[in-house]
Amino acid sequence: MNNANPAVGLRTSVDEDGLNRSRHLTRIAEGAARAAGAPLLAAFRSEMTVDYKRDLHDVVTIHDRNAEALIRDFIFESEPNSAMLGEEGGQVGEGEIQWYVDPIDGTANFARGLAFWCVSIAAVEQGAVVAGVVYDPVADLLFSSDIRRSYLNGKVIASKSVSEESRATLITGYPVSRDFRLDGRVVALSRFGELVETFSTVRRPGSAALSIAHVAAGFVDAAAGFGVNAWDVAAATLILKNAGGRYQPLTLGKVPADSADYLCPGYLAYGAGADYPTLNRVAQAISDGRTARTPTP
Template identity: 55%
Template sequence: MNDVSIDVPASRELAGIAERAARATGDRLRKAFRSRPEVALKRDFHDPVTEHDRAAEETIREILERECPGSAVIGEEGGLRGGADGALRWYVDPIDGTANFAAGLPFFCTSIGAVVGDRVVAGVVYDPVRDDLFTATLDGAACNGEPLGSTGAAGDRTAVLVTGYPNARELRRSGDRALRRYATFVESFATVRRPGSAALSLAHVAGGWADAAYGTSVNAWDVAAALLLVRQAGGTYLPLGGEPGGQDWDAPGYVACVGGFDLAGSVLAEAAGLPAVGSET
């Protein structure tokens, strides 16, 4: 994988490696689920981690490093390792939705995205509770081998919005403004849900099971795989708040929606700082 030009067969090969690595965590996570594992804290009490996060990441690293020697693995728990050839980078979140996992709520996943050069070329989001494997390659997106088509509601009034907004950091940054924005979401959308995993929420947008998603505090390992899922399924993923010229997966926020959704006419457009309907681009 030293060549930064990746074709469809190579993309599928990388996706297959990611699938095997993600599935390798499944038995452990299903067995540990609802065991109320001991929780440690990272940044603060809103940011938990368990022994299973760390063990699952090590399992994934072993497989990726064995099958793609020289590639870099950037994991939520272990940071950057490897990268001798500098071409292929894996972004790994062993459990996206750790708080749900630790409490026994069945909405969490393993996320693995493969990046070559300046684009995501393969991605996997694995829901071990439902045994749902979402896979994105350069020629499409699928769940358990069935093609995904990201279609759903056309506008806010009939749409389901999934979001993690506002979290505690957003409330500290924006205070009442964040609460007013959330109130606008609740008033404007048919339904608003805060399920607790950005990667799995975006996978559901790719599947058309949620219509729109909005987030403001994510990391590359949360979204690298999922943004490709949404786009390859026919939906829209727009990064928010990133550095000029930066990569989509490095942006700290996003707005996403199913194909055919009127994003320009949605309250999400203002929240995301998108051009108003009818304005010049």
């Protein structure tokens, strides 16, 4: 008598198919990131014209636009059944695979010659991130993840952290000028001061994707952001979670409570095993305050 459960074999087959599909998309993202990274690295620390989008704190260069076009062409040639949302060019295509692309996350750093910026590329199917790549061309660090594991330059990575926040290193962009407008300057600076006094080290390097990837690799213990977009974080969320870290999304009153984590405008990114009460409390206060000020539809 054959006691095998056919559903088990079917589930295994589907899982393997999904993994193979994920790996295929990850390879595309890796190829696109490296292809864009080469001309970006060549342009880094050269003379360049800087333009501004929303305000003087929101910069863009021709290299952002060129890199996004290169990535778009690479993706659509490799996988025609694609659609892409890029920071610079908006939504393009109508395929079933939705890509989220930030050609340079950390443009202000890139434009000034500060070596903390990256290329971020994620693939989403049926609402779930199935492939993610964050590439730092200056250090030649390629963080990537399929649906099973996360890697740094092809080697499996595991997130780690210290247990006490007083010994931990935190990366956060908070506060920036728009946080002053949203939360009030005195309140925002008071919250930042509390983090500085509590954590061993607080750094503000200026790239959400690369910051979260550093948490995934165990380079830092935690990261936090309160004004991100899907193209900033989609890839890094998968890399962090599959490295054993924890990604806690914050809606900040801007998206529905059941939104996918990569669509939420705020986040806490924790290394494996980390849970820092002061950071949780500050983040909750920011979230509650902004939610309370959000107009009711």
